[in-house]
Amino acid sequence: MDDLVNIVSTVGDRFANNVKGSIVNMSYEKWIRLVIVAGAYMLLRPYIIKLGGRVQMSAHEREAAESEEAYQKAQISPNQLRGQVDIAEDSDDEDDVPTISASGADWGKKARRRQRTVIKKLLDAEEKRLQETLEEEEDKDIEEFLTG
Template sequence: MAQEPINPMDKLMESSKYFYQEATTALSTWKENFTRNTSESFNQMTPKNWLRLVIIVCTYALIRPYILKLGAKVQQKHLEKEAKESDEKWAAMHPNDLRGGGGPKKKVDIPGVESEDEGEDGQGEVTVGREWGRKARVRQRKIVRKAMEIHEANLAKTGFESEDEDIADLLT
C-alpha cells in the first residue's frame, strides 16, 4: 500500500493554526500578569512608599537638567581637545611636504586610509560587514601609489619647470 504524499499547504495551515493559538495564549497570559501585578503594586502602597516614590521622582526632575549641562560641558571640552590636536597635527605640515619637493620624503597620514601594510600580502582576518571590498581597496591603493611614484620620478628627471609650463598652459 502506497503512502499518500504530504500536501505542503495542509502542513503550512496546520503550523500556522498552532502558531496562532500559542501566540494568543502567550499574549493573554502577559496581559493578565501585567494588569494583576500593576493593580496589586498600587493597592499595596503605603503612605511611606508613596512619599518615597514622590521624593525620588521630584529629585530626578530637579537634578536632570544639571546632569545634562554637565555632560554637555564635558563633551564640549573633549571635542575642543580633539579639534585642537587635529589642527596642531595638520598645521605642522607644510604644503611642500605634500608634493614631495625639498627635503626627505615623509609618510603622510591620510584620513580614512588605513595603514600602508593593511592586507597588502593578501593575508589577514576574514570579517563580515565593513571589510567587504578590502582587497579591491588595497589593490587600488597599490595602483595609485605606483602611478604617483612614476609621476614623481618623471618630475624629478625633468625638473619642476615642466609642471610650471603645464600650469601656464592651463591658465591661458
C-alpha cells in the same frame, strides 16, 4: 496559533494584575519615597544635561586642538604653494602669454573677466527666453481674436 494567543493574554493579565497590586498595596511611606525619587530626578536632570554638555564640549575642543596641531606639523601648507603653480591660459583671453603663475592679482582679473562673460551669457539666455514666451503669448492673443 491558539498557544500564541494564550501566551499574549496570560502576559497581559499578569502585567495588569502586578501593576494594580503594586499601586493598591503601596503604603504612605512608599508613595512618599516615589514622589521624592521622581522630584529629585526632575530637579537634577537639567544640571546633569549641562554637565554632559560641558564634557562633550571639552572633548570637542580637545579634538580640534589635536587636529590643529597635526595641521601645523604638515610639511607643506596650501598657502606655501600659492604663486608657484603654473596654470595654462585660456585661448580666448585677451593676453597672449602662454602660461602665467597663479598670483593673487592676475588670477583675480581673469576670474572677474570670466565671471562677467558667464553672467552676460546667462542674462542673454534669460532675455531670449523671456522674449520667446512674450511672442508666444502675443501669438495666442492674436489667435484668440482670429478664432473668436
